[in-house]
Amino acid sequence: MRYQSLHCALTGLPNRVLFIDRLEVALTRLNRQSGGVGVLFLDLDGFKWINDSLGHHRGDEVLVEVARRLDSVLRPYDSAARHGGDEFLILTETSGGTEEITTLGDRIREVLVPPIVLEDGDEVRVTASVGISQTTNANTTAASMLRDADAAMYRAKRGGRDRLTTFDESMRNEADHRVQLLAQLHRATEENQFTVHYQPIIDLATGRTHG
DSSP: OHHHHHBOTTTOOBOHHHHHHHHHHHHHHTTTSOOEEEEEEEEETTHHHHHHHHOHHHHHHHHHHHHHHHHHHOOTTEEEEEEETTEEEEEEEESSTHHHHHHHHHHHHHHTOSOEEOTTSOEEOOOEEEEEEEEOOTTOOHHHHHHHHHHHHHHHHHTTSSOEEEOOHHHHHHHHHHHHHHHHHHHHHHTTOOOOOOOOOBOTTTOOBOO
16 A cells, blocks of 8 residues: 555656755755755656547556656665656756766657557657756755756747756756746636637638628
């Protein structure tokens, strides 16, 4: 029961709860040893298309294979987890700083390049947008590292997908603005603050309004 509560039933990877626990332990170790901690946040590009066109069963096959490939490139001191849906997390403890973490990110993207062969013989290809957050400060929280890696991943998505992006402070401002904007939009909808204007569709041959 303990194992099931801390692991993804589909992929066998640790789930978000266990990942956060391991991340907090890694951050605590920074109090007594030099080095750094990195988090990589992966989101599969276009995965919704696989579910919608091939079905959720095929989507599950893809997730299982992605999890297997991620596990195959990790070092003994790295840890992978399934965050949920088509999102995965990687925890790495490093002494080499940014270059070591980005090298791991590149290996992860490379291992996803070969097509995934499904049970029925069909092939699908997946890519991933990867966001990275890193710290050498033991006072950094696990929640802030996940938030920053998530923000970097969304920047990678907006930059064209299938790429690796490292977090910087400008992304935090963007994320805060996005949260505020969503809250304002919800409030505006609830309070009927929107006025909708319809553009008529005119048939140029007759001059009549069609919609």
